Amino acid sequence: MSLVKTFPAGxxxxxxxxxxxxxxxxxxxxxxxxxxxxxxxxxxxxxVTTDQFIEKVHFLRETHSAPDIGWNALAxxxxxxxxxxxxxxxxxVSLALPEWAGQKFLNGFYxxxxxxxxxxxxxxxxxxxxxxxxxxxxxxxxxxxxxxxxFRRDGAKPGDYIYVSGPLGKTKKRFxxxxxxxxxxxxxxxxxxxxxxxxSLDLARLCEASGVGADLTxxxxxxxxxxxxxxxxxxxxxxxxxxxxxxxxFCVGQIVQPRRVHLNGRPLEAKGYDHFARKNT
Amino acid sequence: MSLVKTFPAGxxxxxxxxxxxxxxxxxxxxxxxxxxxxxxxxxxxxxVTTDQFIEKVHFLRETHSAPDIGWNALAxxxxxxxxxxxxxxxxxVSLALPEWAGQKFLNGFYxxxxxxxxxxxxxxxxxxxxxxxxxxxxxxxxxxxxxxxxFRRDGAKPGDYIYVSGPLGKTKKRFxxxxxxxxxxxxxxxxxxxxxxxxSLDLARLCEASGVGADLTxxxxxxxxxxxxxxxxxxxxxxxxxxxxxxxxFCVGQIVQPRRVHLNGRPLEAKGYDHFARKNT
Numbered sequence: 001m002s003l004v005k006t007f008p009a010g011x012x013x014x015x016x017x018x019x020x021x022x023x024x025x026x027x028x029x030x031x032x033x034x035x036x037x038x039x040x041x042x043x044x045x046x047x048v049t050t051d052q053f054i055e056k057v058h059f060l061r062e063t064h065s066a067p068d069i070g071w072n073a074l075a076x077x078x079x080x081x082x083x084x085x086x087x088x089x090x091x092x093v094s095l096a097l098p099e100w101a102g103q104k105f106l107n108g109f110y111x112x113x114x115x116x117x118x119x120x121x122x123x124x125x126x127x128x129x130x131x132x133x134x135x136x137x138x139x140x141x142x143x144x145x146x147x148x149x150x151f152r153r154d155g156a157k158p159g160d161y162i163y164v165s166g167p168l169g170k171t172k173k174r175f176x177x178x179x180x181x182x183x184x185x186x187x188x189x190x191x192x193x194x195x196x197x198x199x200s201l202d203l204a205r206l207c208e209a210s211g212v213g214a215d216l217t218x219x220x221x222x223x224x225x226x227x228x229x230x231x232x233x234x235x236x237x238x239x240x241x242x243x244x245x246x247x248x249x250f251c252v253g254q255i256v257q258p259r260r261v262h263l264n265g266r267p268l269e270a271k272g273y274d275h276f277a278r279k280n281t
Numbered sequence: 282m283s284l285v286k287t288f289p290a291g292x293x294x295x296x297x298x299x300x301x302x303x304x305x306x307x308x309x310x311x312x313x314x315x316x317x318x319x320x321x322x323x324x325x326x327x328x329v330t331t332d333q334f335i336e337k338v339h340f341l342r343e344t345h346s347a348p349d350i351g352w353n354a355l356a357x358x359x360x361x362x363x364x365x366x367x368x369x370x371x372x373x374v375s376l377a378l379p380e381w382a383g384q385k386f387l388n389g390f391y392x393x394x395x396x397x398x399x400x401x402x403x404x405x406x407x408x409x410x411x412x413x414x415x416x417x418x419x420x421x422x423x424x425x426x427x428x429x430x431x432f433r434r435d436g437a438k439p440g441d442y443i444y445v446s447g448p449l450g451k452t453k454k455r456f457x458x459x460x461x462x463x464x465x466x467x468x469x470x471x472x473x474x475x476x477x478x479x480x481s482l483d484l485a486r487l488c489e490a491s492g493v494g495a496d497l498t499x500x501x502x503x504x505x506x507x508x509x510x511x512x513x514x515x516x517x518x519x520x521x522x523x524x525x526x527x528x529x530x531f532c533v534g535q536i537v538q539p540r541r542v543h544l545n546g547r548p549l550e551a552k553g554y555d556h557f558a559r560k561n562t
Binding site for chain 2: 024025028029031032036037039041042048049050051052054056057058089090092094096110114123124125126127128130131132133134136138140142
């Protein structure tokens, strides 16, 4: 979730135009455009996100253990809830299993999944199970935020400071969704999203949604990562947010009016991890 | 949804015991066991269901058009909402596309999907998009029912009449989820589910959940189908329900105390469509 987030640059570049498809779908849905759909529900808003986790696209059997796969499959959805400043409540998991994924694998998968769910008070609500030629997983997370208070991408204003919740560029075996950070930012941010495809690409999306640009001055680089990786590598899952206030997070620059993104005075190309091609664009 | 429904008899018979897995998962979730999870939400209950629709498992490219695939992918989830006597509200669709599924296919898929969604006042809430070696789709439907009024599988009582909402055994290109039927049954049924894997298997599940048995006396056979198909063929998506009242639907028998299912005095084997093996067990 959402489709905007999940159509990386270059996706369907030959077969179709992803922006056209999104615009067409947006005619049918007013919910597409943020990390979660925001559904009015009495005094609060329900937040809904779905994220796929697929063999050879999002992970490799060779490098990820079954518990790591279960953990990360859920972590992606929880990260979307965090990006909205929400509280997660329920998770649903649909699995299609190939022959290699037997009982031992499934035990491990659920172990990692439930370990992370427990950590964030998220209940397993159910799911679906089938088989396929490759391992396929789709996780839906249902969360909530006070009515009208969920963070969105379209609220950044010129002059706002731009922040990230941690250093960038390093892919971890298991990543930590920034639920607590999101909750602590309630009432303080003008726009927010999680960095799933690299800050250069995701910041461009945030700027486009807000109708603004950005001047970046510094990027916190994770230990062992290069500046290039910090800018363009996917799957950081840190939060990217803007605020008119000085906050105690890494300030990477400021929102400006011209609709372009610069890094130290030079144009920054919006390129990031392409989940479709499984490579950096 | 739910896992109980989606672990057909024989699934993982070699690699694992599906009942053990369900029982283990049920320790972690009080929501598993009906067609939808029932989540308390103020004066109503939210109903959540997820259903996969996978190439070579649930459909074949050769026999299903793109609009039919989109329609049926959503219809499965709507049928689960119908089985709970619920009103559908939002649908989310996660897609993983192989190379053959280009723009034309996607247009057709969404056309069929949105056609059915509109028919049942269901809004497209969002989704996720990725790629895979085979076409993979997971649809989540969010619905609602008055608090405590959603139908369950575990309420059938000895003496109750057993009904189906229509003749059985015929697979259709597009099937109609019985939303209106479900709504009209509110307050009248003691247990309900949809028939997705054949009445012999699904009735056995309903009986097991309720701790009862059944005496079947007659089965309405769809035009062009055999009795064998009406008993054991999957994907009817008619509703199967029980009531102490005489209702204006096909009465197929009565609930009894001994925990076994008989058809005209003889044991009826619980065999049905095995989505895992893509064949009748």
